[in-house]
Amino acid sequence: MSVQAEVYEICKSARSASRAMMRLTTADKNRVIEAMAVALDERREDIKKANALDLAEAQAAGVKDSLIDRLMLDDKRIDAMIQGVREVAALSDPSGEVVKEYHTPSGLFIRKVRCPIGVIGIIYESRPNVTADAAVLCFKAGNAVILKGGKEAKHSNLVIAEALIAGGVKAGMPEGAVQLISITDRDAVRALVQMTDFVDLVIPRGGESLIRAVTEQAHVPVIKHYKGVCHLYVDRAAVDSVALDIAENAKCQRPGVCNAIETLLVHSEIAARFLPALYSRLLAQGVQFRLDEESMKHFPEGSREKAQLATEADWYEEYLDLIIAVRVVPSVDVAIEHINFYGSHHSDSIISTDEDAVAKFLLEVDSASVYANTSTRFTDGGEFGLGAEIGISTDKLHARGPMGVEELTTSKYVIISDGLVRK
Amino acid sequence: MSVQAEVYEICKSARSASRAMMRLTTADKNRVIEAMAVALDERREDIKKANALDLAEAQAAGVKDSLIDRLMLDDKRIDAMIQGVREVAALSDPSGEVVKEYHTPSGLFIRKVRCPIGVIGIIYESRPNVTADAAVLCFKAGNAVILKGGKEAKHSNLVIAEALIAGGVKAGMPEGAVQLISITDRDAVRALVQMTDFVDLVIPRGGESLIRAVTEQAHVPVIKHYKGVCHLYVDRAAVDSVALDIAENAKCQRPGVCNAIETLLVHSEIAARFLPALYSRLLAQGVQFRLDEESMKHFPEGSREKAQLATEADWYEEYLDLIIAVRVVPSVDVAIEHINFYGSHHSDSIISTDEDAVAKFLLEVDSASVYANTSTRFTDGGEFGLGAEIGISTDKLHARGPMGVEELTTSKYVIISDGLVRK
Numbered sequence: 001m002s003v004q005a006e007v008y009e010i011c012k013s014a015r016s017a018s019r020a021m022m023r024l025t026t027a028d029k030n031r032v033i034e035a036m037a038v039a040l041d042e043r044r045e046d047i048k049k050a051n052a053l054d055l056a057e058a059q060a061a062g063v064k065d066s067l068i069d070r071l072m073l074d075d076k077r078i079d080a081m082i083q084g085v086r087e088v089a090a091l092s093d094p095s096g097e098v099v100k101e102y103h104t105p106s107g108l109f110i111r112k113v114r115c116p117i118g119v120i121g122i123i124y125e126s127r128p129n130v131t132a133d134a135a136v137l138c139f140k141a142g143n144a145v146i147l148k149g150g151k152e153a154k155h156s157n158l159v160i161a162e163a164l165i166a167g168g169v170k171a172g173m174p175e176g177a178v179q180l181i182s183i184t185d186r187d188a189v190r191a192l193v194q195m196t197d198f199v200d201l202v203i204p205r206g207g208e209s210l211i212r213a214v215t216e217q218a219h220v221p222v223i224k225h226y227k228g229v230c231h232l233y234v235d236r237a238a239v240d241s242v243a244l245d246i247a248e249n250a251k252c253q254r255p256g257v258c259n260a261i262e263t264l265l266v267h268s269e270i271a272a273r274f275l276p277a278l279y280s281r282l283l284a285q286g287v288q289f290r291l292d293e294e295s296m297k298h299f300p301e302g303s304r305e306k307a308q309l310a311t312e313a314d315w316y317e318e319y320l321d322l323i324i325a326v327r328v329v330p331s332v333d334v335a336i337e338h339i340n341f342y343g344s345h346h347s348d349s350i351i352s353t354d355e356d357a358v359a360k361f362l363l364e365v366d367s368a369s370v371y372a373n374t375s376t377r378f379t380d381g382g383e384f385g386l387g388a389e390i391g392i393s394t395d396k397l398h399a400r401g402p403m404g405v406e407e408l409t410t411s412k413y414v415i416i417s418d419g420l421v422r423k
Numbered sequence: 424m425s426v427q428a429e430v431y432e433i434c435k436s437a438r439s440a441s442r443a444m445m446r447l448t449t450a451d452k453n454r455v456i457e458a459m460a461v462a463l464d465e466r467r468e469d470i471k472k473a474n475a476l477d478l479a480e481a482q483a484a485g486v487k488d489s490l491i492d493r494l495m496l497d498d499k500r501i502d503a504m505i506q507g508v509r510e511v512a513a514l515s516d517p518s519g520e521v522v523k524e525y526h527t528p529s530g531l532f533i534r535k536v537r538c539p540i541g542v543i544g545i546i547y548e549s550r551p552n553v554t555a556d557a558a559v560l561c562f563k564a565g566n567a568v569i570l571k572g573g574k575e576a577k578h579s580n581l582v583i584a585e586a587l588i589a590g591g592v593k594a595g596m597p598e599g600a601v602q603l604i605s606i607t608d609r610d611a612v613r614a615l616v617q618m619t620d621f622v623d624l625v626i627p628r629g630g631e632s633l634i635r636a637v638t639e640q641a642h643v644p645v646i647k648h649y650k651g652v653c654h655l656y657v658d659r660a661a662v663d664s665v666a667l668d669i670a671e672n673a674k675c676q677r678p679g680v681c682n683a684i685e686t687l688l689v690h691s692e693i694a695a696r697f698l699p700a701l702y703s704r705l706l707a708q709g710v711q712f713r714l715d716e717e718s719m720k721h722f723p724e725g726s727r728e729k730a731q732l733a734t735e736a737d738w739y740e741e742y743l744d745l746i747i748a749v750r751v752v753p754s755v756d757v758a759i760e761h762i763n764f765y766g767s768h769h770s771d772s773i774i775s776t777d778e779d780a781v782a783k784f785l786l787e788v789d790s791a792s793v794y795a796n797t798s799t800r801f802t803d804g805g806e807f808g809l810g811a812e813i814g815i816s817t818d819k820l821h822a823r824g825p826m827g828v829e830e831l832t833t834s835k836y837v838i839i840s841d842g843l844v845r846k
Contacts, residue, residue, distance in 0.1 A: 019763065022787050089546060104808055108801060117819050118789065176554040196638070200819050215619070215642050221820045242842035249844035340442065362490070362837050364445050366541065369836040377845035379532060385527055395831040396540050396623050397644045398821040410819040414785050415801060419665035421672035422800035 003183055008144060008193035010179050011198035014119045017176035018144040021116065023171075025091040031091040032173045033136055040132065041165025043159060044078055046152060050155035051128065055196045058152055058350040066256065070126045071153055081160075084388065090137045091387045092405040095142040106423075109416045114252045114409045116142030118200040120194050122390070123214060125206035129226040130157035135164050135178045137390050139407035142179045146199070148192060150206070151184040158182055168325040186213075191220035203403075205391050223403070226394035227318040228258030228346040230376045233361065235352030236267035239265050240274060242373055244281050249375045250349070252285045256320045259347050259379040263315060263325040265335045271328045272298060279303070280328075289324045294328035315342040334355045336364045343367065346394050347376040368394060368401035426606055430614035433569060433602050434621035437542045437695055440599035441567040444539065447595075449516040455596045456512040456559055460505050460567040461789060462590025463555060466582060467501055473578035474551065481575055489679065492720070493549045494576055504552045504583075507811060511559045514810045517829040529846075532839045537832045539565030541623040544615050545813070546571045548629035551579035558587050558601045560813050566833035567600045569622070571615060572609040573629070580606055609636075616641035626826075628814050649817035651681030653767040653799045656758040656784065658775030659690035662696055666774040667704050672798045675708045675774070679743045681815060682770050682802040686738060686748040688758045694751045695721060701749075702726070710745045713737040717751035739764040756781045759787045759816040766790065769817050770799040791817060791824035 001009075010049050022364025024032075039046070051073040058068055073081075094114050101111040120143045122134040131147055138145035150155040159182035166179060181188050193202050197411055204214040205225040227282045232250055234243045251259040265275055275298040279289070282301075289307035291299060299307050315338070329335045332350070339348050349371035350361040358372045369379045379402065386404030393399045399407035424432075455748025466815050474496040477555050483489055484628055490573075493555070496504075517537050524534040543566045545557040554570055560566035572580040584603035591601060604611050616625050627637040628648040638645055655673055657666045673684040700722035702712070706723075712730035714722060722730050737748045738761070752758045755773070772794035773784040781795045792802045802825065809827030817824045822830035 017665075019787070022789075063531075102808065104806065108797065108806070111805060133629070136820065183513075219638050221818065223820070239842070245842060245844055253845060364442070366442075366445075367835065369838060371838045371843050372840075374531065374838055374840040375844045378529070378843070379836075383527065383529065383531070383845070384533060384836065385525065395644065397646070400833055401836050410823055412790065413807065413824045415792060415794045415797050417797040419662070419668060419796050420801070421668055421678060421798045422806070 001018070003185050003187045004191050005179065007164070007188055007195065008181060010181060010220050011119065011195040013176035013180060014144040014146050015198040017174040018116065018118045020174035021142050021144060021177060024142070028172055029093065029142070030089045032168045032171045033140065034173035035087075035167040036132075036136060036164045037085040039102045040078070040082050040085065041161040043163040044075070045157060046069055047073060047078060047159050047163070050159040051375055053155040054128075054153050060347065063152065067126060067152070071128065071156075073128055073156060076201050076324065077129065081132050083128070084133055085136050088388050088405070089141050091140060091405050093140065094409045097299065099411055107417055111414045112411050113391050113414055114406070114411050117408060117410045119144045119146065120408065121148065121190070121199050121202040121220075123189060123202060123204045123210065124205070124262065125150040125210060126152055128153040128160060130166060130205070131157045131160040133388065134390055135161070137388055137405055138408055139168075139173070139177060141405050143408060146179050146181060146192065148181045148189060149175060154184060189214065190217050193220055196220055203390060205254070213362065223393050223397070223399055224395050225391040226258070226346070229263070229318050229342065229344040230259060230261045230346050231265060231339045231343055231348040232261045232265045232376065233265045233329075233332070233339070233348070234267065234270070234274060234348045235332060235350055235354060235357050236269040237354035237357060238267075238270065238274070238351040240277060240355060243274065244277060246349065246351060246373070247278060248281055248285060248375055251282065251287060251324050252322065253377060255322050258318075259376050260320075261319060261376055263326070263327065265327050265329050265338060266295070267332075267335075268328050269293065270295070275326070276300070282324065284295070285322065287324055290323065290325040292327040295326040318344070327388045332360055334362060338366075340366050346393055347379040349374055349376050368392070370399060426608050426610045426627075427614045429606060430604060430611055430618065433604060434542065434615070434618040436599035437567040437569050437602060438621040438638060440597040441539065441541045442596035442752065444567060444600060444794035447565070451595055452516065452563060452565070452743050455591045455594045456508060456563065457823070458590040459559060459587045460508040462586040463501070463508065463583065465785045466586040467498070469582050470496060470501060470579060470586070470591050473582040476578040477551075477576050486575065488613050490549055490566070490575070494551065494579075496551060496579060497569040499763045500552065504555050507552070507556055508559050511563050511811050511828070514828050516563065516597050516602055518834045522834055525753040530840055530843050534837045535834050536837055537829070540831060540833045542567045542569065542621055543831065544569045544571065544622050544625040544643075546615070546625060546627045546629070546633065547610060548573040548633060549575055551576040551583060553628070554580045554583040554603070555587060556811065558584070558811055562591075562596070562600060564776055564828050566831060569602050569604060569615065571604045571612060577605065577607060580701050603801055613639065613640045616643055616645070619643055627815060646816050646820070647818050648814040649769070650767050651683070652686070652739065652741050652765065652767040653682060653684045653769050653797065654686045654688060654762045654766055654771045655684045656752075656755070656762070656771070657690065657693070657697060658755060658773055658777060658780050659692040659775035660780060661693065661774040662776060663700060666697065666822055667700060669772065669774060669796070669798045670701060671704055671708065673800055674710060674747050675706065675745065676800060678745050681741075682799050683743075684747070684799055685740060685742055686750065686765070688752050688761060689718070690755075691717070691751050696717065698749070699723070700777055700785075705747065708745065713746065713748040715750040718749040755783055759784060763787075764790050768815055769815065772797055772799050791815070
């Protein structure tokens, strides 16, 4: 069978499963999810064996350590995966919730009701635990899911998906509700994202080239989970200790994640006072610097090898590492312009006690999450109280910011009357 | 300048205007909208002259009457257009509304706030009043709008857009907030829908080929306003008089609109009783029939020239005319399957007094608006109480069904604390 035909059959079967899923109750769905958790536990040794194969292949291919770490599954991580599955069973079920209901003057009774989206494709890289997380969250919202993981985790993904499917089907999950595309051919992604009759939404999670390829090829709707070029703007009315604590937390606590900051902007009026303290604080954490000419003036001579002049490309860069770009700006307006122009519209924060500057920043920064006097590291479904998240949308349509189970539903209008016709 | 470069400049200018618009208050926006209404009135004679030119060109090109009618603007239609603009000023402003707000255990104060989407492209055909309707609704929600009308209305669209822009800018509208792409080259649409840095959303309104072209070329998000292949299912527990009244209303009152029905499905147990009454009622309205073999058996011999056997293609067809397809089905399940398979997920209705059948239909029919004992003709922003609508989304993401001013906004998370960092 050609790649196109194989993907067609998978998508068709997912559509059919999504219809059957409309008839499942919350209890039905939770029973399936619990059975998936049990099945993952039962297949634990197989998962570890498959993972060892992925790791060996990655090492042989000379893959870098940070990627190897993301690939790796040990008992602790498998426990966390199983725990994550059970937490989704505990989430409340958004499907069927009434968003609003009202009577119209013409005599209609209208309800806007949440319902499943239908068939969702998830395209992701490296971390094999996404296979379980994404499948279960989509299923809880009532959707059939088609998983397309990265080739580096293919053995692990396959065993995890087998466990989910076998466990789920035994507990009443419709065939086709969870499927994994195991073809590594790039044409499989193209076929998936053009299957408009069967696929309602595709969510790509990963690097820039993956996102770009999906966006350019897709005929179905896409919600992008794009990079985080996040900013901290330290206003002239900032409290220095707050700014320093947050700069350190947002840059250093976990530099490899999307809600860590990449660029710090500082108001020119406080640059001479604030920057030396910032440099000292971050140098102690091993941070390296990309500085504009103005901020370079305040850099300690003794650490000169830790800093270099920023290029235009630095302002767009997601370092995912202990590197920070710094620029001195003359006003909150220029800070906002910089963030809107160079940023990825993910998470940005202002440090200030000036209410006008804060209000302006929160209104005009065009990002999914805008913060005042708070670390950007809080952008997270769990921290926001959404429960498990499928990821963090950097798009503006349908879902923006952390996407929980509710964002995996749509709504429909249900209209009832006693035989009304339109005049 | 190349088409690409020209569209680039328009989109860049729209992005810049959308930033400036974030600073406009509701009063600012309403003042602009009122100035637009005044300007349309002042340019009334120019609009009529331009429209006469479009009509003459259309007639010379041998365009069919129904299209000529949609193109035509007389004083009454211009009055309605101006009235429509003023109604948008009267709508409440969704931008800035708090969707939810809460404190988290970690000490964050989180608000989810509605805000403008940014830059919206509207691609539409024939009706020149859309130029004013769409521009004003997008503007009210705080968005910059790029209009791309059909070439058949190009003279009318140009004068209407000139009036909106001149009137708006005089009243404080940022330059670039409303723009019309007057290039008729097809490359202009392609350039617009691939301008990911500047355009946040494209809404195509029109025929199948327009929608398909936009969907396949677009790299920016698209919300489709697709055709309406709407169904009426007459259950075995239907009250005949209700079913007949609604069938007549939904088919005949205005057959050229998207919420009119194209196909009637009837339960086999009542076909022999119901169909003769249906035929008699609709034949009196001049309706023609496309019948499956079962429903043909009940068709009156004397009117045989009004009916032909339905082909597979008929079940997909949007007639937009006094033509109806009829099929006899053995159960509500088969009716649901038919609707989900052949329909366009727009508006579908069941006629029944059987609560289980009604509940099943409302749950399982995968359409934007699902009705019980009610005409599908009610699917409309005004009838649903949303005020003016930009159209009716047949997509599931972001907006489904009638799209009002609220659906032209997105949301952002605004997070405040006293210096919190993530543990």
